Amino acid sequence: MIEIEAVTKVFRRTRVLDALSLTIxxxxxxxxxxxxxxxxxxxxRCLLGEYTHGGTIHVDGKEPRHDRHGVLGDIGFVPQLPxxxxxxxxxxxRFAATVCDGDRGEIARIAxxxxxxxxxxxxxxxxxxxxxxKQKILVAIALGRPVRMLILDEPTANLDPAARRVLFRLLxxxxxxxxxxxxxxxxxxxxxxxxxxxxxxxxVVLDDRVEEAGDAAAVQKCRLVTARTDEAFAKAIAEWGFxxxxxxxxxxxEVAGPDRMRxxxxxxxxxxxxxxxxxxxxxxxxxxxAGPSGPGAAAN
Amino acid sequence: MxxxxxxxxxxxxxxxxxxxxxxxxxxxxxxxxxxxxxGLTESRVMGFTGLSRLLVTYIQLSMAILPIFVxxxxxxSLAGDRESGIFEYMLAMPVPLSAxxxxxxxxxxxxxxxxxxxxxxxxxxxxAAKGADIPYAQIVYYSALLIxxxxxxxxxxxLVSSLARSTDxxxxxxxxxxxxxxxxxxxxxxGVMVREQLPPETIVAVALANPMQVFRxxxxxxxxxxxxxxxxxxxxILDAFGTTGYIAWSLVYPTxxxxxxxxxGYWRFxxxxxx
Numbered sequence: 183m184i185e186i187e188a189v190t191k192v193f194r195r196t197r198v199l200d201a202l203s204l205t206i207x208x209x210x211x212x213x214x215x216x217x218x219x220x221x222x223x224x225x226x227r228c229l230l231g232e233y234t235h236g237g238t239i240h241v242d243g244k245e246p247r248h249d250r251h252g253v254l255g256d257i258g259f260v261p262q263l264p265x266x267x268x269x270x271x272x273x274x275x276r277f278a279a280t281v282c283d284g285d286r287g288e289i290a291r292i293a294x295x296x297x298x299x300x301x302x303x304x305x306x307x308x309x310x311x312x313x314x315x316k317q318k319i320l321v322a323i324a325l326g327r328p329v330r331m332l333i334l335d336e337p338t339a340n341l342d343p344a345a346r347r348v349l350f351r352l353l354x355x356x357x358x359x360x361x362x363x364x365x366x367x368x369x370x371x372x373x374x375x376x377x378x379x380x381x382x383x384x385x386v387v388l389d390d391r392v393e394e395a396g397d398a399a400a401v402q403k404c405r406l407v408t409a410r411t412d413e414a415f416a417k418a419i420a421e422w423g424f425x426x427x428x429x430x431x432x433x434x435x436e437v438a439g440p441d442r443m444r445x446x447x448x449x450x451x452x453x454x455x456x457x458x459x460x461x462x463x464x465x466x467x468x469x470x471x472a473g474p475s476g477p478g479a480a481a482n
Numbered sequence: 483m484x485x486x487x488x489x490x491x492x493x494x495x496x497x498x499x500x501x502x503x504x505x506x507x508x509x510x511x512x513x514x515x516x517x518x519x520x521g522l523t524e525s526r527v528m529g530f531t532g533l534s535r536l537l538v539t540y541i542q543l544s545m546a547i548l549p550i551f552v553x554x555x556x557x558x559s560l561a562g563d564r565e566s567g568i569f570e571y572m573l574a575m576p577v578p579l580s581a582x583x584x585x586x587x588x589x590x591x592x593x594x595x596x597x598x599x600x601x602x603x604x605x606x607x608x609x610a611a612k613g614a615d616i617p618y619a620q621i622v623y624y625s626a627l628l629i630x631x632x633x634x635x636x637x638x639x640x641l642v643s644s645l646a647r648s649t650d651x652x653x654x655x656x657x658x659x660x661x662x663x664x665x666x667x668x669x670x671x672x673g674v675m676v677r678e679q680l681p682p683e684t685i686v687a688v689a690l691a692n693p694m695q696v697f698r699x700x701x702x703x704x705x706x707x708x709x710x711x712x713x714x715x716x717x718x719i720l721d722a723f724g725t726t727g728y729i730a731w732s733l734v735y736p737t738x739x740x741x742x743x744x745x746x747g748y749w750r751f752x753x754x755x756x757x
Binding site for chain 1: 489492495575754756
């Protein structure tokens with residue numbers, strides 16, 4: 183359990199966290215939302231013991247600032263921006279596995295799940311990888327460690343749909359542990375969480391339970407029909423792993439359950455082009471999409 | 483200890499891939515090549531010839547280059563790592579702060595000392611291959627001086643990095659420190675003494691407290707045991723220390739200064755925001 187009690191952080195004259203209090207229970211999967219400068223990252227850094235602050239923070243009774251090993255040993259963290267490390271990927275993984283008592287094989291296995299072969303890129307400097315590759319490695323390190331809590335700062339920002347689907351599945355396997363997932367937008371992570379906390383000007387302005395989205399590892403089959411062939415749409419939908427037929431007017435593919443809001447957001451840009459949409463749970467639908475047509479079908 | 487070693491290794495790996503390291507290694511490697519190319523081993527100055535002559539010149543040049551190089555690259559990479567988010571990520575892992583700080587100190591020490599040391603050894607090897615006598619005592623003394631010099635300026639660099647919150651401020655502060663130490667070197671000290679009519683003891687005390695001056699005097703002592711070049715202050719130094727005493731001072735004092743300043747930097751690092 184995490185107890186945050188009247189935490190205040192002031193930078194020069196700016197009060198970034200203003201007597202913020204929050205209790206996080208062991209089953210809580212929290213969407214930490216808020217605009218830029220709201221205090222999300224500052225709160226995360228306080229939780230990780232990286233900032234001095236007023237008030238108190240206890241993680242299972244331990245203070246992050248004073249019992250780093252006791253607290254940070256249990257927390258898997260993915261930052262918003264990958265650090266520009268010059269060291270080879272192999273060295274980063276070795277460092278993380280050594281100081282976190284982790285298993286390099288498990289990290290490599292998760293990286294492979296995410297579509298990244300650590301053997302192949304092991305000698306490449308971390309900072310020279312693409313944004314998506316860096317993100318996958320950081321996720322693999324966070325999930326490949328023996329942790330009891332996850333703090334993810336915009337974890338899906340650089341991931342392609344296929345990697346996001348795997349991430350959602352990996353997180354769905356860990357729903358018993360508390361998670362804090364920071365994001366600018368709730369819709370991007372709504373499927374993963376059961377509680378939403380909004381911060382504004384250093385204070386909690388919303389703390390509410392959200393309806394469980396069901397199985398975060400669920401996958402939905404989708405069939406789309408467009409009124410005509412469109413090159414921009416073809417490119418956008420191909421990035422989601424869809425394949426086209428009938429002169430690229432009919433598209434079929436799969437969407438991860440927690441990703442459907444993001445998917446529909448992408449489709450909304452081509453609303454005038456779409457003639458038909460079918461979206462249905464893969465397990466429930468069996469052989470293919472069977473739901474009603476139109477965007478409302480996404481509410482399955 | 484495991485975390486300290488793995489952090490030291492990490493810092494060393496980072497340094498070996500950094501651009502500054504290539505420039506740094508190139509400067510000292512090039513220095514040795516240039517000294518050979520200009521036939522310094524064949525020249526004879528003040529009784530020094532062969533490798534001894536080359537090493538005296540090498541150590542003098544090292545003392546001019548190494549401090550500013552160590553200061554700027556250290557503060558640039560440490561403060562830069564904090565600014566760019568490297569600290570945020572790495573310090574979110576359960577690595578003890580002491581292991582992180584001192585591990586980086588050890589890694590950085592190896593990356594600044596080894597190129598200078600290896601270049602010196604290469605010079606010795608090359609000279610030996612050409613049939614020159616190897617001045618073992620001089621090599622050991624110079625190596626110890628380089629270790630002391632590296633620790634001293636690394637300590638200053640680590641302290642400045644802990645105090646400054648941005649790369650620009652850290653670099654500016656490091657440059658200022660170097661400039662102040664430079665201003666209190668022997669020739670300028672003499673000028674101050676004459677102009678301000680300060681007591682010689684004060685000037686000598688300042689000279690003894692300035693690590694850069696300590697190194698200069700120690701290196702000078704090897705080819706000028708009576709410190710004739712230093713002028714009247716030599717009497718105070720030699721009366722108070724003697725040659726052996728001063729050599730010991732030149733090795734111990736800067737090392738202690740470096741470690742104490744790095745220690746203050748560590749205290750500051752762990753008691754304020756880490757990122």
